[in-house]
Structure formats: C-alpha cells, structure tokens
C-alpha cells in the first residue's frame with residue numbers, strides 16, 4: 001500500500017508539471033468567461049438597471065465594477081425571493097465615483113447593499129461569496145457562481161420547487177449538515193474558543209463543507225466525517241492563524257492596528273478566502289489521488305485502507321502546503337529578512353560606522369580637492385599647449401621665410417661671383433729659392449688693383465718696364481691661407497650647382513704644385529688650394545646634410561707634354577684628342593666622404 005501511495009503521488013507530481021497545463025488554463029479561462037456572460041444575461045433579463053449598467057459581455061473588471069454597489073444584486077434577489085433585502089440603497093452612483101478609492105459615501109452604500117445581499121443569500125443557503133471578491137484582485141468567479149446558483153434556484157422555484165435542488169453537484173440547497181460542522185467557531189490561538197474568537201460566516205464555512213461534500217460525492221465512499229472535520233478544523237486553525245499573523249505583519253507592522261469590526265472582518269475575509277483557495281486546490285488533488293488509488297485497487301478499498309491513504313497524503317502534503325501558504329502572503333516572508341536591518345546596532349558597531357563615516361568624509365574631501373587640482377592643471381596644460389601651438393606656428397612662418405631669405409641670399413651671392421667675373425686670373429710671385437738668394441728680382445712694383453710692373457734690365461728704356469694686369473697679384477711673402485681666401489667663395493658656388501675650375505699655369509719650377517697642393521701634406525698650415533677647397537666642400541656639405549645630400553668624387557689627371565694621364569690608375573695615358581669638354585669622362589671617379597680619403601688619393605696620384 002505505501003508503494004502504491006508513492007506511485008500515486010509521483011503520478012500526481014508528473015501530471016501537474018505536464019505540458020497540457022497551458023491549454024488547460026486557456027480552456028478554463030474561456031469557460032469562466034462563458035459562465036460570466038451567462039450570469040450577466042440572466043441579470044439583464046431580471047433587472048432593468050442591469051441592462052443599463054452591465055454590458056452583455058463584460059470583462060472581469062467591468063463585471064466587478066457594475067456589481068460593486070450591490071444595487072443590481074439586491075434588486076434581482078428581491079425578484080427571486082421577494083422581501084429578502086428590505087432596504088436597497090438606491091442613490092445613483094456613477095462609475096467614476098466607484099473607481100475613486102476611498103470615496104466615503106460609495107463605500108458605505110457598497111457595504112450596506114452588499115452586506116444585506118450576502119446575508120440574504122446565506123439565509124437561503126445558496127452559494128455565496130466574500131465581499132472582497134468584487135474588489136480589485138478578488139475572485140469574480142465566486143460571484144458568478146453565486147449568481148448562477150441564484151438563477152438555478154429561481155428556475156427551480158418557478159418550476160414549482162419540487163424535490164431536491166442541487167447546484168453543479170457541489171452545493172446542495174436542501175440542508176446536508178455534517179455533524180458538528182455548523183455553526184463552527186474558529187478561534188485565534190491554539191484552536192480553543194475564547195471570548196475574543198471570531199465567528200465565521202456561514203458562507204465561509206460552507207467552502208469547507210463543499211470540500212467534505214466533494215470527497216463524499218466524488219468517491220461514493222462513506223468517510224468518517226467527524227474525524228475528517230476535526231483534522232480539517234485543525235488545519236484551518238493552524239493556517240488561519242499563520243495567515244492572520246502574516247497579514248497583520250504585512251500591514252506595515254505597526255502595533256497600533258485599529259482593531260474595529262471592519263478590520264477584523266476584512267482580515268478574516270482575506271484569510272478565509274486564501275485558506276479556501278488552498279483547501280479547494282488540495283481537495284482537487286486529493287480527489288484525483290484517491291481516484292487513482294481506487295483504480296489501482298479495482299475500486300475495492302477497505303475503510304481503514306482509505307483512511308490510511310488520506311492520512312499519508314495529508315502528511316506528505318503538509319510541507320508543500322506550508323510552502324504554498326507563504327505565497328499567499330504578499331510579503332512572501334521577505335519581511336522577516338528586511339526586519340533585521342532595522343534592529344538596533346551594538347555600540348561597537350556604531351563606533352565602527354562612525355569611524356568609517358569620518359574616513360569616508362575625509363576621502364570625499366580629498367577627492368574634491370584632487371579633482372579641483374586636476375581641473376586646474378588641465379587648464380594650465382591647455383594654456384601651455386596653446387602657447388606651444390602658437391610658437392610652432394610662428395616658427396613655421398619664420399622657417400619658411402628663412403628658406404626664402406636663404407634662396408635669395410644664394411642668388412645674390414652667385415650674382416656677386418658673376419660680377420667679379422666668371423674667369424679670374426691671379427698672379428703669385430714665388431720667392432727666390434735657397435740657391436737663388438743673391439739674385440735680383442725683376443718685380444719692380446705690385447699694385448693693390450692687380451697690376452704688376454716687371455723690370456727687364458736687358459731691354460732699353462721703354463721696353464725695360466712692362467705692366468701686367470690681373471684680378472689680383474700676390475707677393476712673394478703671401479701665405480697659403482691668404483691665397484685661398486679669394487678661392488673660398490667659388491667653392492660655395494660649386495655646392496649651389498655651378499661648375500668651377502681652378503688651375504695653375506706656369507713654367508716648371510714656378511710654384512704651381514706648391515700653390516695647388518702645398519709642400520707638405522702632413523702640415524695643414526701649408527696645405528694648398530686643392531685641400532683647402534676640399535675641406536670646405538666637406539664642411540659645407542655636412543652642414544647641409546638635413547637639406548641636401550651631396551655625393552663627392554675625385555678624379556686626378558695630369559697633362560704633361562700634350563698627354564693626359566689618369567693619376568689614380570697606374571700606366572694609363574690618354575691622348576689629348578680624347579679630352580672632351582670640361583672633364584675627362586673616362587677618368588677614374590673615386591667617391592670620397594672626407595678630406596682624409598682625398599689625401600690618400602692624392603698620395604696615390606703623386607706616386608703615379
């Protein structure tokens with residue numbers, strides 16, 4: 001038997017989570033709406049007021065709002081059972097006022113009519129509902145049930161009221177009083193009845209009767225009603241107490257709850273309503289559970305076996321019901337978790353919090369200070385950047401104008417060189433050599449303007465003195481450096497792209513090699529024009545590396561007795577006829593990058 005119970009329970013659990021649930025819910029909703037329309041149709045048929053205020057197919061809300069003042073219900077009830085409600089409050093109440101919650105007048109009328117109606121229906125032992133069922137969030141289904149029940153009763157009565165009338169198989173109009181179940185007292189507390197106990201309406205307890213009746217009818221098994229009733233009463237007491245506590249807690253926990261009749265009424269109504277909902281769902285599940293057991297036993301079940309099954313089921317469901325109960329409480333038990341935060345803190349706690357608060361303040365002020373500093377720095381940087389940008393722009397302008405000036409300078413410079421003449425002839429007088437010391441010089445006079453007067457003692461008078469004109473004449477004491485000063489500007493023209501040629505002319509021993517190369521390559525002071533020119537060339541090209549890259553190469557040739565010799569290659573003699581233009585194209589061109597390279601080449605050249 002226990003195994004079978006377990007199997008039955010499993011079956012129950014599985015079926016409750018099956019996919020058919022959604023379809024079932026939809027079908028139920030449609031059914032509910034149809035029943036509501038049916039009830040409305042009857043109300044409209046019975047009462048002219050209903051025709052005006054109730055649409056044929058109202059929504060749940062429209063339905064509740066229209067019935068809330070109890071006017072229609074009272075009028076209809078008076079038609080079904082004349083004199084049921086002696087005084088119906090007839091003041092017309094607009095829906096707008098009804099919607100406005102807390103409108104005192106409508107509330108009073110609402111209670112008057114509704115209370116009278118419910119009382120009368122109860123007295124007739126018809127299916128009833130709670131006053132809160134017409135409020136927001138209430139169950140209008142119960143209202144519909146009540147109306148349809150009233151309709152059934154009315155029709156039964158019209159037909160003559162013969163025999164026993166049942167409504168929907170779950171409610172009997174003809175009295176069926178389970179022993180000791182009516183009227184029942186439900187006490188607040190451990191199940192005992194006290195002076196302050198609240199007597200439940202017959203309507204609320206009838207929900208409980210329904211469950212018993214349901215068990216009775218659906219299984220056609222005679223239960224020991226008293227025992228079941230007692231356990232049910234215990235369950236109710238147990239849950240009702242908890243529910244009540246939950247509701248009281250939920251009403252913001254204030255201790256000074258105004259405990260007037262209305263509050264107690266409302267509270268108990270809600271408790272009973274929720275409990276009834278639990279009971280109904282439990283009843284349905286228990287019913288299907290029992291049916292399953294019956295099927296397993298081929299409908300053959302002993303009374304004790306049945307009782308045992310119910311007992312086990314109740315035991316098992318107790319936990320689940322407790323959980324389900326918590327869902328009915330709006331706070332969902334959360335209140336218990338929120339509460340601790342309102343508890344008083346220990347002094348240690350408070351101290352720690354105080355310290356933390358101070359630290360927090362400090363950190364905050366630091367943060368504010370730092371932020372202002374950062375903002376200040378940021379603005380300073382911005383100013384600085386602005387200054388730099390301005391500066392860079394100025395430099396850009398300056399640099400572009402500098403380049404312009406430079407170009408202009410270059411043009412002017414080369415113009416000056418041009419004006420000085422593209423061909424310049426200089427004269428250098430060589431001093432006497434050691435062995436010529438006693439000889440007399442023929443140079444009579446050297447002028448600043450480039451004139452030189454030569455005396456020829458072998459010629460007579462006029463012919464004896466001759467004047468020669470040069471660009472410049474250098475005397476015998478002029479140093480190598482002074483010679484080069486006039487050559488230097490020409491080297492700059494080379495780097496500006498001009499072709500330049502410097503050569504020495506004169507008979508053997510007149511000092512060409514001395515002037516061009518110098519007597520000693522090792523001492524820089526005696527360097528001739530060639531080396532000095534190359535040195536300047538390298539210096540200038542190095543200074544301009546970031547603007548122009550120069551490639552400098554060296555050729556070294558000798559013209560001797562009408563023959564051209566490439567001095568950088570041994571044994572290479574060229575004919576004069578091979579010379580073409582300014583340079584000697586086929587002569588070895590050796591790239592150089594500094595004066596040292598050139599000196600090395602010169603040595604090779606001189607050897608050759």
Ligand code: ADP
Nearest residue numbers: 429430431507508509510511512513514515519
């Ligand atoms: P060239 O190359 O024209 O044949 P050199 O340059 O060899 O003549 O000069 C001949 C000699 O005269 C060399 O001994 C040289 O040192 C000397 N000499 C030439 N010019 C000068 C000078 N300005 N001062 C001193 N000695 C000189």
Ligand code: MG
Nearest residue numbers: 509512513514
């Ligand atoms: Mg020479």
